Amino acid sequence: MTLRGYIAAVLAGLALFTPVAAEANTTIIAPPESGSPYQAWIEAAMVPTPELSVEIVESDRNDPAWPCEGTDYPDPVGCVVPSERRIFGEPRAINRSFVFHELGHIFDSAVLTDWDRERFSALARIPMPWWYEPSRWHQAPAEYFAESYALCAIVGPRIYFPRMTRPDDSWIKPRQHYQICTLIQRASERHRPYGAASRAKG
Numbered sequence: 001m002t003l004r005g006y007i008a009a010v011l012a013g014l015a016l017f018t019p020v021a022a023e024a025n026t027t028i029i030a031p032p033e034s035g036s037p038y039q040a041w042i043e044a045a046m047v048p049t050p051e052l053s054v055e056i057v058e059s060d061r062n063d064p065a066w067p068c069e070g071t072d073y074p075d076p077v078g079c080v081v082p083s084e085r086r087i088f089g090e091p092r093a094i095n096r097s098f099v100f101h102e103l104g105h106i107f108d109s110a111v112l113t114d115w116d117r118e119r120f121s122a123l124a125r126i127p128m129p130w131w132y133e134p135s136r137w138h139q140a141p142a143e144y145f146a147e148s149y150a151l152c153a154i155v156g157p158r159i160y161f162p163r164m165t166r167p168d169d170s171w172i173k174p175r176q177h178y179q180i181c182t183l184i185q186r187a188s189e190r191h192r193p194y195g196a197a198s199r200a201k202g
C-alpha cells in the first residue's frame with residue numbers, strides 16, 4: 001500500500017466513525033402532500049447543512065408570490081430567497097441537485113464569512129466579485145459555490161476519477177473538489193463552535 005493509499009484507508013476508517021446525521025442541521029418545512037423526501041435528502045447530506053428551518057415552496061410562475069422572475073436566466077423553474085430561508089421550485093423541477101444548489105446559496109448567506117468567500121474564489125480560481133455582473137451572473141463565484149455545495153453534499157468530498165464534469169459543463173479536479181468540501185466543513189465548524197451545545201439553544 002502506498003503512503004497515499006494508507007492515508008486514504010485511514011481517512012475512510014475515520015469516516016466510518018463520523019455520524020453523518022450529526023451534520024444534518026436543517027429542518028425542512030414542506031407541503032405534507034409533497035412527493036419528495038426532502039428531510040431524508042438532508043439527513044444523507046455529506047457536508048454540514050445550515051442550522052436553520054428552510055421552507056420549500058412547490059409552486060410556479062402562475063403563483064402571484066412567485067419570486068423567481070427578474071434574473072437573466074430565461075423561465076426559471078425555481079430560485080431561492082436566502083434572507084427568507086425559502087426555496088421556490090416547480091414540482092417537476094425539484095430534485096436533489098436543485099435543492100442542494102439552492103441550499104448552498106442559503107449556506108453562503110448564513111454561514112460563510114468574507115474570508116471563506118475569498119478562499120473559495122482562490123480555490124475555484126475565479127478572481128471575480130462574488131456576485132458577478134448581471135448579464136453573466138451564472139458565472140459568478142456565488143453560483144459556482146452553490147454548485148460546489150450541491151456536489152459535496154451529494155457525492156461527498158472524494159472523487160476517484162481524473163475530473164468531474166459539473167452541470168454547467170465546466171469541470172473540477174479531485175483535489176480541488178476535496179479542498180472545497182473541506183472549506184465548507186470548516187466554515188460550518190467555525191460557525192457553530194460548540195456543536196450540539198449551540199443547537200440546544202434552538
Ligand SMILES: [Zn+2]
Binds near residue numbers: 102105
Ligand atoms: Zn444558483
